[in-house]
Amino acid sequence: MVAGGGQLHALEAHGLGKRYKSRLWALRSVDWALPTGAITALVGPNGAGKSTLMKAWVGFERPTEGSVAVLGIDPWQDRRAAVIQVGYVAQTPSLYRELSADDHLALAQTLRRTFDRGLARRRLQQLGIPFDARPTELSGGQQAQLGLALALGTRAPVLLLDEPLASLDPLARREFLAVLVEAVREEGSTAVLSSHIITDVEAACGRVVVLSGGRKLLDATVPELIADHVIAPSLEELTPGRFVAAFEGPAGEPLILARRDGTVTEGLDRPATLEEVVIGFLAAGRSPAVGS
Numbered sequence: 001m002v003a004g005g006g007q008l009h010a011l012e013a014h015g016l017g018k019r020y021k022s023r024l025w026a027l028r029s030v031d032w033a034l035p036t037g038a039i040t041a042l043v044g045p046n047g048a049g050k051s052t053l054m055k056a057w058v059g060f061e062r063p064t065e066g067s068v069a070v071l072g073i074d075p076w077q078d079r080r081a082a083v084i085q086v087g088y089v090a091q092t093p094s095l096y097r098e099l100s101a102d103d104h105l106a107l108a109q110t111l112r113r114t115f116d117r118g119l120a121r122r123r124l125q126q127l128g129i130p131f132d133a134r135p136t137e138l139s140g141g142q143q144a145q146l147g148l149a150l151a152l153g154t155r156a157p158v159l160l161l162d163e164p165l166a167s168l169d170p171l172a173r174r175e176f177l178a179v180l181v182e183a184v185r186e187e188g189s190t191a192v193l194s195s196h197i198i199t200d201v202e203a204a205c206g207r208v209v210v211l212s213g214g215r216k217l218l219d220a221t222v223p224e225l226i227a228d229h230v231i232a233p234s235l236e237e238l239t240p241g242r243f244v245a246a247f248e249g250p251a252g253e254p255l256i257l258a259r260r261d262g263t264v265t266e267g268l269d270r271p272a273t274l275e276e277v278v279i280g281f282l283a284a285g286r287s288p289a290v291g292s
């Protein structure tokens, strides 16, 4: 989408800083411009600032510094206009104990005139959730899926899903992601999905943003990350500019993440997995002295 000659971004953050009452910064100097379309993974350890960032976009948290925008609208300038663009599922989905799944859809329709109850019902059916079930009769995973159906029913152009997979078993994760991928493709919407584990969301996401300690460490497409990085056999062979991080693999083996540069040790390098790239950047973020 193009407006006034410039590109309209689905989500933006400009010099975003957020400090809660404590003196620590939950977010610091975050600059982000996310183009419309596709699903982006927002990955980072607990406390990285993922929820805070999402809450800033829906106008629940006011930036201490800088600003955010949803499709060009700053939620602090015009909350209604910004929020109507967003289907948001909070990390702990807010469901009403007394209401059935279908009652939740009815309520959503009263709160938002444009809510597409038929679409949400179809998604519930797809996810195998009975219309008459109350949250107490649903598993944690099914509650998350009800949250997704509620978000998709908004037909909002931007979807913000905060750790929706955390309580899902592996099969339910796949179903959830399949429904999300299909919905994003059909509606042409933009989705951001947060998770602390990249392998959970890898299959569904075309782009990865890594957040750690409130700072953005990485923002690239999955093919770029795979093409641009390798696991190098040893530090000795590396030119200093190629080194990203040294960390331990699953069996405690030392791994060295390096930028691919097409020279010297190329023959000994092996391709890096997306998980290794993400872990490497998180490791580098923890020790800036040895990072890039």
Ligand SMILES: Nc1ncnc2c1ncn2[C@@H]1O[C@H](COP(=O)(O)OP(=O)(O)O)[C@@H](O)[C@H]1O
Binding pocket: 020, 021, 022, 024, 025, 026, 044, 045, 046, 047, 048, 049, 050, 051, 052, 053
């Ligand atoms: N309401 C709050 N009051 C004070 N500190 C908060 C609040 N919400 C989050 N924080 C702090 O901000 C940081 C980022 O939290 P959060 O955005 O929830 O991270 P994530 O979602 O990545 O786990 C953490 O240090 C957390 O303790």
Ligand SMILES: [Mg+2]
Binding pocket: 050, 051, 052, 091, 162, 163
């Ligand atoms: Mg969170």
